[in-house]
Amino acid sequence: MAEEKDTPMEIKQQIAENQQIIDRLNRELARKNNEVRIIQQISSEITSTLDLDRILETILSAMDRILGFQHAMILLKDQSADKLKVAAGRGYDHTTIGAEVAFGHGVVGVVAERKKMMRIGNIGVSVRYLMAVRANLQEAGQPDLSDTAKLPSLPNVQSQLAMPLLVKDRLIGVLVVESPKPNAFDELDEVLLTIVANQAATAIDNARMSQMVEQLSRLKRFFSPQLAELILVGGTEDPLKTHRREVTVVFLDLRGFTMFAEQVEPEEVMGVLRDYHAEMGRLILEHEGTLERFTGDGMMIFFNDPVPVPNPAERALRMALAMRERVQELSKKWRKRGYDLALGIGIAQGYATIGAIGFEGRWDYGAIGTVTNLAARLCGEAKGEQILVSLRVAGEVEDLIETEEVGPLTLKGFHKPVPAFSVLRLKSNA
Amino acid sequence: MGTLPDEIKPAMQGVLPAHLVTCALDGTPNATVVSQVYYVDPDHVALSYQFFSKTIKNIRENPRALASVLNPETFESWDLEIEYDHSETSGPVFDTMDMQIEAIASMTGMKGIFKLRAADIYRVISATKNVGERIPLSEIGRESGTS
Numbered sequence: 016m017a018e019e020k021d022t023p024m025e026i027k028q029q030i031a032e033n034q035q036i037i038d039r040l041n042r043e044l045a046r047k048n049n050e051v052r053i054i055q056q057i058s059s060e061i062t063s064t065l066d067l068d069r070i071l072e073t074i075l076s077a078m079d080r081i082l083g084f085q086h087a088m089i090l091l092k093d094q095s096a097d098k099l100k101v102a103a104g105r106g107y108d109h110t111t112i113g114a115e116v117a118f119g120h121g122v123v124g125v126v127a128e129r130k131k132m133m134r135i136g137n138i139g140v141s142v143r144y145l146m147a148v149r150a151n152l153q154e155a156g157q158p159d160l161s162d163t164a165k166l167p168s169l170p171n172v173q174s175q176l177a178m179p180l181l182v183k184d185r186l187i188g189v190l191v192v193e194s195p196k197p198n199a200f201d202e203l204d205e206v207l208l209t210i211v212a213n214q215a216a217t218a219i220d221n222a223r224m225s226q227m228v229e230q231l232s233r234l235k236r237f238f239s240p241q242l243a244e245l246i247l248v249g250g251t252e253d254p255l256k257t258h259r260r261e262v263t264v265v266f267l268d269l270r271g272f273t274m275f276a277e278q279v280e281p282e283e284v285m286g287v288l289r290d291y292h293a294e295m296g297r298l299i300l301e302h303e304g305t306l307e308r309f310t311g312d313g314m315m316i317f318f319n320d321p322v323p324v325p326n327p328a329e330r331a332l333r334m335a336l337a338m339r340e341r342v343q344e345l346s347k348k349w350r351k352r353g354y355d356l357a358l359g360i361g362i363a364q365g366y367a368t369i370g371a372i373g374f375e376g377r378w379d380y381g382a383i384g385t386v387t388n389l390a391a392r393l394c395g396e397a398k399g400e401q402i403l404v405s406l407r408v409a410g411e412v413e414d415l416i417e418t419e420e421v422g423p424l425t426l427k428g429f430h431k432p433v434p435a436f437s438v439l440r441l442k443s444n445a
Numbered sequence: 446m447g448t449l450p451d452e453i454k455p456a457m458q459g460v461l462p463a464h465l466v467t468c469a470l471d472g473t474p475n476a477t478v479v480s481q482v483y484y485v486d487p488d489h490v491a492l493s494y495q496f497f498s499k500t501i502k503n504i505r506e507n508p509r510a511l512a513s514v515l516n517p518e519t520f521e522s523w524d525l526e527i528e529y530d531h532s533e534t535s536g537p538v539f540d541t542m543d544m545q546i547e548a549i550a551s552m553t554g555m556k557g558i559f560k561l562r563a564a565d566i567y568r569v570i571s572a573t574k575n576v577g578e579r580i581p582l583s584e585i586g587r588e589s590g591t592s
Binding site: 122136141163198 | 452454455458459460461462480540541547548549551553554555557576
């Protein structure tokens with residue numbers, strides 16, 4: 016350069032360029048100086064709470080206020096499946112909360128799958144280019160093209176910078192900033208967002224853990240510990256919210272219990288109940304039933320909720336048969352003491368409204384519907400050692416059992432006589 | 446101090462396509478459009494190898510090439526003399542390019558079809574900003590005003 020003689024035009028150009036470089040360096044320096052402040056500020060804001068929504072809101076608002084990222088989303092990994100859900104967003108006209116992104120799909124999905132950050136500044140042109148390739152392939156009869164999926168993002172997005180939220184290599188979610196401008200993010204943005212992402216991951220994870228512990232202790236008041244954990248791990252919708260589902264309902268109680276309770280000392284009654292509850296409880300767990308409640312000698316159990324199970328009717332029936340057998344053994348012991356007790360069971364299947372029923376301080380998990388009433392009435396009609404099932408249940412398990420029609424029965428709460436079947440035994444091949 | 450200055454980076458994000466000129470062994474030139482010349486480090490760039498093409502054929506027998514990239518903000522153009530060095534099918538450079546291609550491919554329903562075979566790494570011999578070749582915008586305005 017020294018050998019060439021600069022013309023004034025080139026010198027002017029050089030000066031302008033130098034000024035541009037100086038401006039850029041100044042901007043970068045200002046942002047660099049900001050880094051320490053940013054780390055301190057965001058860190059103290061998000062680690063001071065365990066409220067997940069507040070943490071997400073704080074991260075997004077800090078990124079907007081302090082870092083100038085106007086369009087940002089936080090997506091959290093689903094507990095059980097390889098997908099993400101938008102948990103919070105800022106700078107969007109339409110609400111994207113709850114929108115899902117499958118692993119491997121789009122910038123965010125690929126970042127989640129590879130657990131590596133991605134910065135891209137040419138989304139629009141790349142997509143247009145590949146759509147043209149796609150059209151050519153389609154014309155050439157390429158068979159393996161899949162549908163183009165709609166992803167939650169700005170409609171005219173050009174740039175994205177997406178960071179995996181990791182805690183010890185475990186993916187919590189993805190933090191993404193977007194812009195409708197091409198090349199909107201540079202290496203410095205990568206550095207800043209990495210810092211935010213690291214802190215966000217830890218804060219979100221802590222909040223989620225504490226949320227889970229809280230939820231687990233709440234669920235344990237309603238369900239067995241195993242079931243409570245299953246509900247949490249399975250990522251099932253909160254079962255305590257009122258919902259409607261088809262369930263198989265089993266009612267049981269002991270014939271002769273009222274008379275027995277009148278005749279013997281309460282301690283004796285409690286002893287019999289303890290044995291009976293322990294044995295029935297074990298069989299309920301074994302068959303993955305949900306104990307809705309017990310009242311003295313009566314119990315209500317249902318299947319297919321809160322955790323859906325295959326063949327709920329068959330499970331209910333096999334449990335009922337096992338219970339009948341077990342109580343027969345118990346009653347041999349009871350008879351020796353002079354107590355004449357036998358088990359009656361009613362089973363029905365249908366839709367019920369299920370959820371937490373009660374009031375603050377005393378909640379129960381309950382099912383309400385004709386199906387529970389029918390199971391209770393069938394139980395009421397059953398003689399000692401008899402299992403009565405509704406037409407629906409008999410149809411579901413007809414390959415498994417031999418039955419005998421006992422109906423139609425006139426039952427309280429049902430204006431027409433109801434067909435009913437008594438379960439004799441399992442078929443030899445079942 | 447490397448060959449590529451920082452200010453070239455915006456021209457290497459694939460916002461505007463680049464031109465690539467290669468030459469067969471017998472001297473036949475070939476010019477093509479590539480969607481992105483990737484910045485690797487101050488002395489290296491990468492090109493994606495997705496389909497076998499005349500460019501790939503030429504490069505494998507005659508490694509010298511010329512890439513022309515455009516800064517989408519200033520429309521300044523740069524000419525890069527480059528020389529094919531080696532291909533990578535793993536590692537950070539490959540991963541970065543592969544992730545971007547997979548992200549866009551999945552958005553257009555072509556996951557697994559449109560994918561990166563290799564990242565071809567080129568050594569940069571020279572980088573020249575084309576100064577003074579463009580007509581300044583101010584002059585265009587003046588000309589249209591006088592006509």
